Amino acid sequence: xxxxxxxxxxxxxxxxxxxxxxxxxxxxxxxxxxxxxxxxxxxxxxxxxxxxxxxxxxxxxxxxxxxxxxxxxxxxxxxxxxxxxxxxxxxxxxxxxxxxxxxxxxxxxxxxxxxxxxxxxxxxxxxxxxxxxxxxxxxxxxxxxxxxxxxxxxxxxxxxxxxxxxxxxxxxxxxxxxxxxxxxxxxxxxxxxxxxxxxxxxxxxxxxxxxxxxxxxxxxxxxxxxxxxxxxxxxxxxxxxxxxxxxxxxxxxxxxxxxxxxxxxxxxxxxxxxxxxxxxxxxxxxxxxxxxxxxxxxxxxxxxxxxxxxxxxxxxxxxxxxxxxxxxxxxxxxxxxxxxxxxxxxxxxxxxxxxxxxxxxxxxxxxxxxxxxxxxxxxxxxxxxxxxxxxxxxxxxxxxxxxxxxxxxxxxxxxxxxxxxxxxxxxxxxxxxxxxxxxxxxxxxxxxxxxx
Numbered sequence: 290x291x292x293x294x295x296x297x298x299x300x301x302x303x304x305x306x307x308x309x310x311x312x313x314x315x316x317x318x319x320x321x322x323x324x325x326x327x328x329x330x331x332x333x334x335x336x337x338x339x340x341x342x343x344x345x346x347x348x349x350x351x352x353x354x355x356x357x358x359x360x361x362x363x364x365x366x367x368x369x370x371x372x373x374x375x376x377x378x379x380x381x382x383x384x385x386x387x388x389x390x391x392x393x394x395x396x397x398x399x400x401x402x403x404x405x406x407x408x409x410x411x412x413x414x415x416x417x418x419x420x421x422x423x424x425x426x427x428x429x430x431x432x433x434x435x436x437x438x439x440x441x442x443x444x445x446x447x448x449x450x451x452x453x454x455x456x457x458x459x460x461x462x463x464x465x466x467x468x469x470x471x472x473x474x475x476x477x478x479x480x481x482x483x484x485x486x487x488x489x490x491x492x493x494x495x496x497x498x499x500x501x502x503x504x505x506x507x508x509x510x511x512x513x514x515x516x517x518x519x520x521x522x523x524x525x526x527x528x529x530x531x532x533x534x535x536x537x538x539x540x541x542x543x544x545x546x547x548x549x550x551x552x553x554x555x556x557x558x559x560x561x562x563x564x565x566x567x568x569x570x571x572x573x574x575x576x577x578x579x580x581x582x583x584x585x586x587x588x589x590x591x592x593x594x595x596x597x598x599x600x601x602x603x604x605x606x607x608x609x610x611x612x613x614x615x616x617x618x619x620x621x622x623x624x625x626x627x628x629x630x631x632x633x634x635x636x637x638x639x640x641x642x643x644x645x646x647x648x649x650x651x652x653x654x655x656x657x658x659x660x661x662x663x664x665x666x667x668x669x670x671x672x673x674x675x676x677x678x679x680x681x682x683x684x685x686x687x688x689x690x691x692x693x694x695x696x697x698x699x700x701x702x703x704x705x706x707x708x709x710x711x712x713x714x715x716x717x718x719x720x721x722x723x724x725x726x727x728x729x730x731x732x733x734x735x736x737x738x739x740x741x
Contacts, residue, residue, distance in 0.1 A: 295450065296352050299414060303346065306410050307339045310403035318398055331395070338381055342374040348733040354449060367411065368404070375400045424452040426485050429518075430474065430501065431492030432458035432465070435532050439490075439522055440466055449525070454484040474504035481511055488514040490521050527694070528710035529717070534676050542717050543682070551720065559655050563646040570643055577608055577640065580631050587613035590644060595661035598684045603653040605661055606644035610635050620666065620700040639735050645687050657724045658686025659712040663700075670705050677705070680712040683719070690715035690723070693730035 311331060315323040346352065349370040378396060429436055436456075443451050444466055456470045457477070463470055471480070480486070495502045505515070519533035578589040592604040610632025611625075621628075628636065635641040648654040654661070659680045662670070671677045691698060691711035698704035715723065 295354055299352055299354075300343070302410055302414060303343065303407070304339070306403065306406050307342065310399060310406050311335050313402050313406075314395060314399040317402070318395055334382070334385070335399075338374075338378045341377055341381075344729070345370050345374045345377075348729045350730070350733065363415075364408065367407070371400065371404055371407070424450050425487050427451055427453045427488050427490060428455055428457065428481065428484070428486045429453060429490045429492065430457045431518075432456055432460055432470070433492055433518075433532075435518055435522060435530050436490075436492050437465065439518065439525070440468065442525065451525075454486060455480065474501055477504040478507045478511065481508055481513060486513060488516060488521075490516055490518050492518045523714065527690070527714055528707075529713040531675075531706060531710060534713075539676070539679060545682070548719070554721065555655060555657075555724065556652075559649050562656060563649040566643065566646050574643075577635070581609055581629075584629050584631050585612045585614075594664055595685065596664050596667050596681055597653050597661060598681055600667075600678060600681045602664060603648065603651075603661075605654070606647050608635055608641040608644060610641050620663070622699070623697070639731075642687050649687070653684070655684040655686050657688060657715075657719075657727050658684050659689050659715065660692065661685035666700055670702070673702055674706055674709060676713075677709055680709055680716070683716055688727060688731040690727055693727055 312323060312328070315327060315331065319327070349366055351367065351370060375396070382396065429440075440453060440456075443449065443453060453468050456465060456468055457472075457474055458470050459472065460470065481489075489505075489508075493501075495505055517533075519530050522530050581587075581589050587609055589609060591607055591609045593607065595603060595605045597603045610629060611627040612629060616627055632641070645654055649656065667677070689712065691708050694711055696707065698708045715727075
């Protein structure tokens with residue numbers, strides 16, 4: 290079962306629980322089987338709020354299979370999502386006077402019933418995912434640092450449904466993380482039949498070994514999926530392995546000519562969203578300005594030099610969140626003492642980023658893309674990290690794939706190396722779906738007030 294199918298089953302189960310809970314709510318509330326009239330009277334308005342509930346669950350990450358584990362954090366996240374969905378549902382019913390049903394008691398009963406059924410359903414599903422649903426049996430041919438990283442990743446996340454049956458390698462180890470290491474590929478076809486292998490992960494190009502080519506050719510009739518280690522790693526983690534980067538990687542993977550229509554659409558929605566956000570937030574700008582000025586001396590806005598598309602320099606606008614006294618303009622650190630109290634609030638709510646809508650209207654930025662870097666820092670990182678400059682092949686963004694990865698990355702070399710893996714994944718795979726996913730996950734980050 291691939292991840293898309295698992296997520297579809299998860300979504301279908303949630304929808305079934307939403308409607309089953311409504312039926313049980315009416316049964317409990319009226320102490321009789323719901324009549325057709327009663328059911329249809331509730332069906333339309335509740336279907337409208339169910340759409341919002343599913344959207345909230347998606348934003349909260351409840352369809353992320355990497356989070357599908359039965360721990361306290363997962364269920365805390367679930368309860369918070371249901372609470373937000375319940376409050377929005379209450380507001381919907383009271384702000385829509387044409388709905389004739391009285392929702393107060395029904396909605397309260399519904400939330401209790403749904404919470405119990407949803408909790409039970411997700412616990413069953415997560416246990417099935419981890420222990421009982423069919424696993425995709427994998428064999429790895431060749432062993433290197435990236436392969437070991439992949440092995441560790443799959444061992445820590447058994448609910449992803451990927452099981453490594455054996456490794457073929459020439460090293461001296463008999464086992465790696467309790468996975469048998471087999472020498473040579475002579476009996477590869479027999480091993481595949483015996484272990485019921487679905488997918489073979491190749492750490493090197495078969496063109497480089499006639500022996501490996503011959504062994505793989507013998508397995509042609511076994512209907513095995515062959516995938517490179519870098520591609521499998523990319524699909525699993527959402528980032529590009531640095532080891533796979535070369536000039537040929539960019540030539541083979543970045544078909545920029547095919548992105549022309551997407552880039553046009555992206556520019557259109559950037560302008561529409563920027564105008565909408567400016568219209569809604571304009572009334573708050575004077576309030577934010579006064580609060581900034583009252584807390585510390587200095588300008589309301591700061592203009593920060595940044596590298597834009599194709600490494601062109603531009604000034605990025607932000608509300609000032611730091612003290613000006615003694616500020617050496619060095620990169621922000623975790624719990625940075627220069628950040629003011631109101632500045633901390635602006636950062637955690639991402640309100641300090643609102644002036645970047647002006648950069649978007651000017652065409653210097655987009656809502657989604659790699660975060661723009663300081664020119665002096667980028668210059669140093671280009672010397673240390675291969676292909677670092679290629680992250681400027683697209684416009685920088687207010688938010689990006691790296692920002693919703695769940696990891697905090699500082700401007701250090703080590704973190705910048707991780708950051709470019711996410712940035713290149715976005716550049717390669719950018720699409721309407723991926724942009725929408727990043728925007729929704731950013732909303733989740735803002736609502737949870739995670740930030741520097």
